[in-house]
Amino acid sequence: xxxxxxxxxxxxxxxxxxxxxxxxxxxxxxxxxxxxxxxxxxxxxxxxxxxxxxxxxxxxxxxxxxxxxxxxxxxxxxxxxxxxxxxxxxxxxxxxxxxxxxxxxxxxxxxxxxx
Amino acid sequence: xxxxxxxxxxxxxxxxxxxxxxxxxxxxxxxxxxxxxxxxxxxxxxxxxxxxxxxxxxxxxxxxxxxxxxxxxxxxxxxxxxxxxxxxxxxxxxxxxxxxxxxxxxxxxxxxx
Numbered sequence: 001x002x003x004x005x006x007x008x009x010x011x012x013x014x015x016x017x018x019x020x021x022x023x024x025x026x027x028x029x030x031x032x033x034x035x036x037x038x039x040x041x042x043x044x045x046x047x048x049x050x051x052x053x054x055x056x057x058x059x060x061x062x063x064x065x066x067x068x069x070x071x072x073x074x075x076x077x078x079x080x081x082x083x084x085x086x087x088x089x090x091x092x093x094x095x096x097x098x099x100x101x102x103x104x105x106x107x108x109x110x111x112x113x114x115x
Numbered sequence: 116x117x118x119x120x121x122x123x124x125x126x127x128x129x130x131x132x133x134x135x136x137x138x139x140x141x142x143x144x145x146x147x148x149x150x151x152x153x154x155x156x157x158x159x160x161x162x163x164x165x166x167x168x169x170x171x172x173x174x175x176x177x178x179x180x181x182x183x184x185x186x187x188x189x190x191x192x193x194x195x196x197x198x199x200x201x202x203x204x205x206x207x208x209x210x211x212x213x214x215x216x217x218x219x220x221x222x223x224x225x226x227x228x
Contacts (some may be wrong), residue, residue: 004157035218042119042203042218043158090157101146101165101207104216106157 002027006091006107012115013078013085021076021110023091032074033092033104036060043090049074078112086114119147119204119219127225134191136222138204139184145207147180148216149189152201161189161202191224199226 004025013019025032031050035043045058049068063082068074074093078085088111092104122137138147146165150158164171164180164187171178177190191198201223205216 006157040220042220043216045217092158101163103148103160103163104158105160108157109155111155 004091004093004105004107006089006110008110009108011110011112013112014115016080018077018079019112021078021089021091021112023074023076023107024072025074025091025093025105026072027093027095027105028071029093029095029105030071031094031102032068033094034058034064034066034074034076035090035092037088037090037109046076046089085112087112119206119217121202121204121219121222123222124220125223125225127227128194129227130194130196132194134194134198134224134226136189136202136224138187138189138219140187140204140206141185144182147178147187148205148207149176149178149187150203150205150218152203152221154200158203194224194226196226196228198224200224 007022033048034046037043044060046064047055047058047066049055052068052071055066055068065077088109090109091107094102094104119138119140128134148163149161152158162173162178164178175192180187201221203218203221205218207216
C-alpha cells in the first residue's frame, strides 16, 4: 500500500533542544510539503520541495530546517530558535512539480510538545 | 496568509440529513480543493474543482464554485456518523510565493446518530 509515513506519532522536546520529524513516502511523488496545524486552525506551510536537493520556504519557515537528499524522504528539524513549537505537524506529497493542480496526500502527523 | 475561510465554524445535524459547508476566498484561483480530517489524523483529499468548472460530484459529495462571488460550497447528502470530521477548503493559485495550497480554518461537522 502506497502512502506517507510520519514518525514518531508523539514527540517531546526540552527547552533548547533540536528535534527531527521523519517523513517518508512511497508514492513516487516529486513534491513534498511540511505544514503546521495549531488547535482550531488551518494548516500553515513551513517548507516545500519540488525536487530532490531543492526546497523553498513557506509562510512560517523561521525556526525550522529541512533537507531533501532522497525523493522518498523530507525530514523536518524543529530548532531551538522556534519559540513556540508545540503543534501538530503534517507532511504531504503530490505528483509532479508542485501541488497547484494536484491533490495532496497526507501522513497522519506528529504531535510535538514541550516538556 | 490564509485565503480560504469556511463557514460555519461548527455544524451539528442528525444522521440522514444533508450538510452544507461554505468557503470564501480572496484572490483569483486555479483550483479549489476540499479535504476531510478525522480527529488526530492527517487530511484526506475529497474533491478538486477547477476555476472553469461550476459543479462537481463524487458519490454523496457535491461541490459548487462561483468565481464571481469567490465562494464554494460542499454538500454532503444523506449524512452518516462516519462523516463526523473537520472539513477544509484549500485554494491553489499561481503567482503566489509558495507552491502549496492555502487552507482555511475548517468546519467541524458532527453527525448525531
